[in-house]
Amino acid sequence: MTEKTIFELSRPNRKGIRFPAPDVPLAELPKDFLRENLPLPEVPENEVVRHFTNISQLNYSVDNGFYPLGSCTMKYNPKINEETARLPGFAHIHPLQPVETVQGALGLMYETQQWLGEISGFDAVSLQPAAGAHGELTGVLIIRAYHESRGDTKRTKMLVPDSAHGTNPASSAMSGLEIVQLASDKQGNIDLKALEAECDDTLAGIMITNPNTLGLFDENIVEACQLVHDHGGLVYGDGANMNALLGVYRPAETGIDVMHFNLHKTFSTPHGGGGPGSGPVGVTKELAEFLPSPVVAMTSEGDEQNPAFYDLLVPEKSIGRVKSFHGHFGIVVRAFTYMICLGKNGLLGVSTHAVLNANYIQARVKDVYHIPYERLCMHEFVTEAKWEDAPGIRALDISKRLIDFGFHPPTNYFPLIVHEALMIEPTETETMETLDAFADALLQIADEAKNNPDILHNAPTNAPFGRFDEVKAAKDLILRTQLPENYGS
Numbered sequence: 001m002t003e004k005t006i007f008e009l010s011r012p013n014r015k016g017i018r019f020p021a022p023d024v025p026l027a028e029l030p031k032d033f034l035r036e037n038l039p040l041p042e043v044p045e046n047e048v049v050r051h052f053t054n055i056s057q058l059n060y061s062v063d064n065g066f067y068p069l070g071s072c073t074m075k076y077n078p079k080i081n082e083e084t085a086r087l088p089g090f091a092h093i094h095p096l097q098p099v100e101t102v103q104g105a106l107g108l109m110y111e112t113q114q115w116l117g118e119i120s121g122f123d124a125v126s127l128q129p130a131a132g133a134h135g136e137l138t139g140v141l142i143i144r145a146y147h148e149s150r151g152d153t154k155r156t157k158m159l160v161p162d163s164a165h166g167t168n169p170a171s172s173a174m175s176g177l178e179i180v181q182l183a184s185d186k187q188g189n190i191d192l193k194a195l196e197a198e199c200d201d202t203l204a205g206i207m208i209t210n211p212n213t214l215g216l217f218d219e220n221i222v223e224a225c226q227l228v229h230d231h232g233g234l235v236y237g238d239g240a241n242m243n244a245l246l247g248v249y250r251p252a253e254t255g256i257d258v259m260h261f262n263l264h265k266t267f268s269t270p271h272g273g274g275g276p277g278s279g280p281v282g283v284t285k286e287l288a289e290f291l292p293s294p295v296v297a298m299t300s301e302g303d304e305q306n307p308a309f310y311d312l313l314v315p316e317k318s319i320g321r322v323k324s325f326h327g328h329f330g331i332v333v334r335a336f337t338y339m340i341c342l343g344k345n346g347l348l349g350v351s352t353h354a355v356l357n358a359n360y361i362q363a364r365v366k367d368v369y370h371i372p373y374e375r376l377c378m379h380e381f382v383t384e385a386k387w388e389d390a391p392g393i394r395a396l397d398i399s400k401r402l403i404d405f406g407f408h409p410p411t412n413y414f415p416l417i418v419h420e421a422l423m424i425e426p427t428e429t430e431t432m433e434t435l436d437a438f439a440d441a442l443l444q445i446a447d448e449a450k451n452n453p454d455i456l457h458n459a460p461t462n463a464p465f466g467r468f469d470e471v472k473a474a475k476d477l478i479l480r481t482q483l484p485e486n487y488g489s
């Protein structure tokens with residue numbers, strides 16, 4: 001990595017800006033606030049532009065290449081979403097304005113709640129949670145509040161399948177419930193026998209991800225929901241994988257009681273680097289009164305003379321606020337733009353193409369890469385990236401080598417029940433040529449793994465950095481340029 005910091009580019013008296021002559025009377029500055037020596041970099045304008053343009057290009061993004069990061073749904077984000085989110089009527093309003101003055105924004109939120117309800121089959125939706133994990137916490141708190149409102153205080157056990165995303169046990173634990181892990185069966189579905197064994201009068205509910213994190217549609221979903229309901233529990237749906245289901249399957253119809261959406265996955269809003277996201281929660285009518293407050297309601301439908309009127313209401317037994325103001329409104333504008341641009345048939349096309357693309361790559365590589373649960377996949381699939389005749393090779397080596405081919409690596413080592421997992425999610429927005437180029441790269445890498453493993457161990461060789469200490473990179477993140485020692489003294 002040769003990129004210099006802005007401080008290293010600095011030379012005394014080189015200047016990027018010139019201050020205009022003052023057009024107000026000069027005044028004495030308060031002495032206490034002045035410093036003798038302010039270590040600012042001294043760099044001319046063109047060098048500043050080049051410096052920041054060059055470092056911005058070190059980032060990999062969906063806008064410069066294929067990003068098959070399973071579970072994250074890194075689809076292309078249409079630029080019209082950004083334009084609508086910046087419209088002054090959406091961007092320049094304040095959350096404390098009286099509702100009469102922000103009817104357009106409330107109308108957009110109301111319509112988004114309606115669209116999400118229609119897509120999922122749920123009767124009521126809150127847009128408040130800030131991301132998927134936050135939606136899970138909200139949903140689990142609603143399940144708790146439901147049992148408590150019935151005086152059913154023994155129900156403290158939440159079942160979480162062993163294939164679940166780590167946020168599922170984390171959000172249950174945060175809400176104060178006790179977590180019991182549930183095994184998957186040989187087909188990668190919820191094991192109904194194991195589930196039945198846990199069904200008793202302490203059962204608060206179960207968290208089900210469908211399609212699950214193996215990219216498989218859970219064939220036992222109806223029976224699993226029925227079993228849990230028969231024993232007085234409720235079913236939480238992790239809706240992060242809705243990209244496979246739009247227009248095809250409505251989770252509420254198979255018995256799920258409460259579910260979050262990831263607007264920043266399924267509905268094309270930017271994510272990565274920790275946000276901002278949006279994790280709306282949908283519920284059946286039995287749970288609507290527990291939703292976080294406020295929800296947007298249409299209090300008058302309007303007629304030919306008067307537009308509809310929207311207001312913010314507090315549901316009767318609300319669990320309270322889970323986020324300041326109204327959630328991440330700018331993300332909701334982007335997601336709503338995406339939905340209305342595509343319409344009903346367009347959304348159906350999203351999911352059918354997402355599933356087709358994943359199956360296409362799976363079919364192209366499955367004779368070389370072991371697929372532990374070989375079924376038709378949904379929008380993503382998981383391979384076990386290891387071979388007996390390539391002993392020193394791990395999934396991580398394959399991922400690092402993909403960087404040399406210009407691709408972002410897939411998700412590594414998740415789900416935990418597959419050793420050396422590579423989780424590949426192409427999304428619907430890629431061309432056949434890109435899918436083929438990626439499959440070709442995977443096949444070539446498998447060949448190198450057996451015949452020339454050092455190429456993989458040394459990869460990546462054409463990236464700005466080689467291999468990181470990944471733990472240090474995650475735990476000791478440095479997000480700003482550090483001032484060199486003794487700089488400017």
Ligand SMILES: *Cc1c(COP(=O)(O)O)cnc(C)c1O
Binds near residue numbers: 131132279
């Ligand atoms: C991404 C994801 C989550 C968490 O969503 P965030 O928005 O990242 O908090 C939960 N479950 C699954 C299956 C996911 O893929």
